[in-house]
Amino acid sequence: MKLRRIEVKDFRKLGHVVIDDLGDGLNVIVGDNEAGKSTLLAALRAALFERHRVGGAAAAAMQPYNQSVRPEVALEFERDGAIWNLRKAFCQRQEAQLSGNGERYTGDAVEDKLAEMFGFTPSSSGGTKPQEHHGVFGLLWVEQGMSHRQLGIGAGRNHLASALEREIGQVTGGERGRALLSAAEARRDQFWDKRGNPRGDFKSLAGKIEDDRQQLADMNRQMAEHDERVNRLAGIQNILARYQRDDTLEVLRKRAAAAREAFAAVSGLEEALRAAESSAERAKLRHEASVARNATRQKLIADLAADLGASESARLAREEASATLARLDAVAAQAATRLDKMVEAERAATARLRGMEQALARRQAAQAVARLTGQLKLAEEADEARRKALALVQGATLTAEDLAALEKLERGVEQARMRLEAASVRITLHPSAGQAAQVGGKPVGAELSLSRDTTLVLEGFGEIGIHPGGGTEELARAADQSAQALESALRRLGLADIAAARAALRQQDTARAEVKTHGATVAALAPNGIEALRQELVRNALLAEGGEAQAVEPADIEAARRASVEIEAQLRGAEVELRERRNAVEAARRELAVLDERVSVAETRCARLREELASARATADDRLLDEEVERERQAFQAANEARDAARAALAGADPEAKQIALKQAEQSEREIEADIRRLDVEKREIEAALRALGKDGLGEQLALLEGQITAAEAKLKSVALEAEAAKLLHTTLADAQRETKDRWLAPVRERSAPYLRLIQADSDIVLHDETFEIEQLVRNGVAEPFGALSVGAREQIAVITRIALADILREAGQEACIVLDDALVNTDEARLERMHLVLGKAAQNQQVLILTCRERDFLQLGAPIRRM
């Protein structure tokens, strides 16, 4: 439906208002406060939804304040391409007319037709309420101040639902479904808490089973202990019964008494053995004492005999040693004599050898004197010649350098002369016979060389003046100077000419050579100097003079020396022999002294022993001692035999066996007595304990508990299954509902999304699947309840949702214009601009009427603006 024209007369505060030429898209109707723009909406509603015959409060509300008039509303609208005219008058002369599409209705038929056309439910009586009676217009026509509230879909729900069904072809489970879901939830909550843990009976059942199992384990343990005790009791009873049956204790007592008796009999034999052992011991000691005494006597006798023998042998040895000493003394004396002789001979041989050696030395000295004399003479001569030559060398002043200087000067003179000669005029004279030529009055040869102006006088001719040119004058002067330099050098050295200089230098070299030659000769002859040679000569001369000369040959001397050495060796041998002899004598002497001592000691001992023996024999003679030994031996033997007999008697009685038997018998008696006592006590204790346990009927309790656990386990299994089922049922229902709901509301989401994007990216509106009221706004994945949003946000979201729903309705063939009466008053400027985009987008497909008192806000909207 699109509104094209609205005319209102006498409706509340509106006198007469006509708004026409309403366009397809956005239409802005501006009215100041109190101008009645909200009344315009009320008039629209009245025309479409109020029965023209309505009375009471609804009719009164249409009257201007304190007046009674005839309010009238006329509408022109377009629906499915057809133009319709609706006209209603209220309160007085009520009237209704509807025409269009070739149809015409009046009176109540108008209202029925309208209800059919727009699918609303007219109020049966009285006024209408938008949410109950206005169908989709209750949703799309928004009164001032209501825009931020819930949509208030009300009667529009069915239109929406059918519109949505058209798209998805499925409906929700309805009231019944929700009832089942809530029943399932309640049932699940019986079993499970919010965290998904068992609760209530389900939980306590599991807990009880656990407790019962624990208790059962305890009781089983007790039962096991009980059985153990019963077994033990049976064991004790058996043992006690056996003791009683066998009269065990009495038998053991008798056995112990018999063993004690047997053991007492053995004790007497033991005493006898001890006495016999004691007397045998005493006899043994006495016998040993007599034997010891006898042995002492025999030893004394034997010692004396031995000492006498030793004394005799010592004496014999001493005598023998004495003889030996005498013999050795004689031998030593002979050796001393021999040695004396040898000393004499050695001395003679040495003297002879020395004499021969001296003679030989003298002869050699004489020979040396002769040789040294000649040698000295030659050396002195050579030395003289050397000294002379040395004097010559030392006297010479001319040196090789001097000669070199002279020779240089001489070469200068020669060069100057040669240069002059070359420059001079050579004149060859070939005089006619006899004729001569002169210069300066002196005749000249056939050839002349002239270096200066000369006047040559030729005989027969006259004079010829000759003038050499080319600097001969200079050359001649240089030649003169060189000649003078040479002359002066020669004069300075005292030499006549340069040849003399050379001769003098040669003489010096010769003298130097001689010095060297003679020096070498002297060194050869007198290596230590001439004076030393001279001294040697004097020494030899003195040596040669002493003693007379003797003809001694070196061979003689060698023989004499050998003889001397031999004699000396003999002498040493004799000395050694004499030392050895004397040592032997000394040793013999010491041995003799030792033997002397030994003889003396032996004799002293013999005397002492003899005295001792005599004294002992005076007390008891040897025979007496022998008899005593024999007597004690016999006594000892008798005592031994007595002891052996006692021992044999005791062993025969087997005392150990008797003792063991007694001990065993007594111990057995004690043990069995104690055992019986102990068993008795234990038996009474066990019986008391078992009585206590039996009173409570442990076995009964145990069996009962086992049965209960079995039953409870079965119950738990079934309850667990129920719990699982309850959970599954709820989950399945809830999942199914959510999925259905998602599908159901998907179209709303899709339609609202393009508008939402204009004000808020990444957001989503969630509607209640049944009521279609806005439940949540999801922004960036965070869900916020609608009621928690700001007023501005709420009105924006609500407007967008209405637009989206209007889209859905339009697409379902239920086109209806949207009327917004100051619907965005809480929206800030920035958002308002965005909302204008939303409205502009909505207006592309949808007629939108905006009633506002704020013209300025909507100037930019680009929509026609009408003022009331």
Add this chain to the structure above:
Amino acid sequence: MAFRFLHTADWQIGKPFGSIPGDAGAELRSQRIATIGEVARLAAARNVDAVLVAGDAFDSNEVQDRTILRTLDALKPFSGRWIFLPGNHDAALAHSVWSRLRQMGPEENIVIADRPQLIEGWDGRAVILPAPLTRRRESLDQTEWFDTAATAEGAIRIGLAHGSVANRLPGAAEASNEIPDNRATTAGLAYLALGDWHGSLQIAPRTWYSGTPETDRHRANRSGFVHIVELDGPDAPERVEAVPVSHYRWHQVEAEMLDGTCNAGLDALAELEADAARRVVSLTLKGGISLAERYQLGIELEKWRNRFHHLDVDDAGLFEEPTDDDLDALDSSGFVRLAVERLKAQAANNADPQAAAARVALRMMYVDHMNGGR
């Protein structure tokens, strides 16, 4: 010279029935003693010479003192001799229910046959040969001494033993406490009174189990009787009358529902309607039924549960098979339908670990639905 006696066994007094909770279990416990009172009255009424209890009079050696004392009280209506043989449950151990009973100073007519010794009396008409168990399990035959036990000429020899008879009771697979099946013959017994098997049964010539007088388990074995035995002489054939004394009847019922309804199960229970309060019923259900039927079954079972003394239902083999009607009843559209379809698929898929839970969930949803979602 005839001898008449009452043969009973396996009272198992003190048996706790722990798996049956609440009053029902407690009543089963106390009934075992009450039934012994009946037995005592029967013995008195039939004027028997003695009552022979062939073992397991008590469930264990560790029953409460109170249990022993109340049992002794229950015996009072019969003042003749009660001959108690220790069985495997109440073996004559060093400390046992019998040693405790002796200390309580029982009446003189209470005889505890805990030794293999002849029990004589009755003017020499009869002699009892007991084979008590002094251990819970005896590997040696305790009745062997019967063969060589000398008795007075003309006395009727009656054996009293507890255990299984070799080669005869495969159900009692225990190799211990075995009694040869020809013992009555070899020992010249006129009657061998046995205990252990809970049903009344002649197991071999002159060899009888009396069974327990008060049934204590679901087993199809003729339990709940005592034997009144009359012996006219040492070699005369025994005359045995099995007298029912059990208060409670135990039933094991299995119903398979093949037609999609729960009728089979309910019909089976209906057959037990008479004397319902005395019945202890174990019902095993199998098959598949619709959710509607399952709902109905639940209501009916609850009724029976209250009428029977105890009803134990094993429905592990029962599967809900939601029909289209079930599903339509739940919801024909919307998310409920989706959820039902999913649960149904899960329930049908045995490989799904939650198949069982899914079946129960379907049932729950149906119940919720039937309860109006509350």
